[in-house]
Amino acid sequence: MKMTLLGSALLASAVALAGTGLAQADDFPSKPLTLVVGWGAGGSTDIQARVLADIMTEELGQPVNVVNQPGAGGGVALARLANSRDEGYTFVFGTSMTITFGPLSSETTYDLDDFRYVAGVTLGQSAIVTGEDRPFGDSWEDLVAYAQENPGTSYATQTALDRMIIEYIAQQEGLDLRIVPTSGGAGMAPLILSGDVDFAYSGGTHSGYADTGEMPVLLSLAEDRLVAFPDAPTLQEAGYDINAAEIRVAMVPQNTPDAHVERLAEALKAATEDERFIEITEERILMPVTWMPEDEVTQTLSDQVEGYKALIEELGGLPGEDE
């Protein structure tokens, strides 16, 4: 039996050594990587990240472990990543809004310049959604009319950005809403499906209910109408001058060596061409897969930041800032 104890001790020490980073830069990656998802398990970012991790594991020859660090609309994961010194072994897969809008809406310990954007791989399909059999049906106009007559209509928020958008809309339309926090699509779905909440922000979870019609879309938050819900108008079409289009990107700290970023980008590129990633993204989550290399993503994101800054200025400060 001492053999077994010795064996497990050896195993543990081998594992421990692998973890403490005896790695050399040139053979990156030489130890397991961590893919951080800034959202709860079961949401669409998480579902996608798990397939991405599997494919990257094959491409990089090292295990890629998915870790959820939910909180502050993905901000917790980024705050932690900004302090990371492990040269690309830990990277975040998340939504562009966390990095574009996050630093504007709250005091963050990071901003756009703290990271390198390895690549954009998916175009977001976020939306304002509702449930079945609501008194206002599934049209945005009717919801607005209903909410104007019924103070206390409830809305579930997941991010600071959707909260700002909805408070901007509430201000424009004269609505008195009850806004509840929830985390991730997995937290939002039960609230909408059970009817406890009238309408909600959804990052992508709604697409999974496209066939059953359990989660109709009221408004598209993407640049265009959503692939799976062509009837719902975009924000602009509904008369709000906001561009909140979202890109799903992989990020590493600014100090990550070029060689590591390139290696990760290669693996990500391979993933965007892999059947499994395309299938889970386009058929399950129903978002278009895309390929945006580092310079293109970085430019787009910085344009968005300028846009949000202009919007906040127009609003005369952030709504809800005093809360």
Add this chain to the structure above:
Amino acid sequence: MGFDAILGSFAAAFHYESIAIILGGVLLGYIVGVIPGLNRAVAIAIAIPLTFYMSAYAAIAFLIGLSKGTAAGSAVSAILLNTPGEPSSAATCLDGYPMASSGKPRKALKVGLLASVIGDLLATLLLIAVAIPFASVALKFGPYELAAILIFALVFIAGMAGGSFLKGLAAGGMGVILGTVGLDPETGAMRLTFGYAELMEGVPILPLVIGTLALAEMFVQLDEYRRNKGGSVIKLGKNTDDDLSYREFKGTLPTIFRSTGVGAFVGALPGLGPSVGAFMAYGLAKRTDKDPDSFGKGNPKGIAAAEASDNAVIPASYIPLFGLGIPGSVSAALLVGAFMIHGIQVGPLMLRDHPEMLFTLFSGMIVASLLMLAVGWYGLRLFAKVTSVPAHIVISVVIFLCLAGIQVQGYGTFGLVTVFVFAIFGYFLKKFDYSFVTFLVAFIVTPMLEMNLRQSVILSGGDVAILLQRPIALAFVIFTALLVLHLSWSAYRQWLRKRLKAPEA
């Protein structure tokens, strides 16, 4: 989830790779169970880091195999050493050791093993049968119901986990406070982080668990090790009539079934734990037997009762876990942690989001029961020898594994400091008899409780009358109030009695 898919998940569990992983878990669990002083919680806590390199399913199956194995293995040292390998096998000593000392150690071990396996298997089947309908009902619960049920569960655990109710509440309160560390879910404000970015997403669960459970337990063991050394081990002889006949086994079957029922009942209630289950079943078997005096002198039914119940508690304690997302025992709370690390939210949502995972886990649990039988049967001789591994080796290896585990997760110096802080904290929790289950479960469910409670308050606009429209939530609020009254009343009476007695002494 069609029938084909269920069959498919069984096929996945019977795949040789997954059998190998579960076997590894059961084997390791068995060894841990046999070694006195190394308990289930320690084993799971230090094994979680080892599972980083496995798939989510493999990791959970390994940990479940491990926790089941400990329950069966602990009977070995109870019988041969008169020292329970797990506190929950203390009832097994009562008849196991006398039987072994009268020259029938092999028979005692086999009765213990068969009772363990049957208790475990039946309770696993019960879990599968009950958890799914439970979860489909629970899926319809809104924030009101969940908040009410979680509060009820916490108070219940604080009251039932043994020791004083006040101490239980205090332990739960500490768990709640630690559970609120990190970013506020609504406003994003920092709470109790003291400027440490590492605390932004809450107190990291692994250093907390390894510190309070494993490392602190080793300190306690060291303490005891200095005081008492030695103890004699009964060796397995070559005695030919020292074996279990089919007739004797059949005689213990009714006891096994009844004790499994007791164990499953105790397990399904959060907070009671396997020790309570084992002693309750033992007491019941003794009271209902024709010859109660034969108990305590080596009656195989005594061993069967204690072991069947002890093992039935483990799978049954997963009923509230998979059905409601409420961990009712230390090992269930640890599984939640392991699930979180592997990115799965355990609870009724699993049924909808990861049904294949749930069914594969259930089939893996059945595989684990069967492997337990094989491991225990053929490893009898081997495990009998493990009882004599010296404590100083065990303790140092475990301390090493604790610290290595923290490093694997990549917490760095922060993790090491945290783990020692929690080790000291855990040591005092144990020394002063604060309920550990209550602390850990409170810590784990606090984020969920907070989110649901805040949602309820905002959605209702702070109006308590909403409860009248939510009968389930209302019922649990009332249960909670009654429970608090009842527990405080009995705590007060106990205190009175103690005070009245004090002058006599």
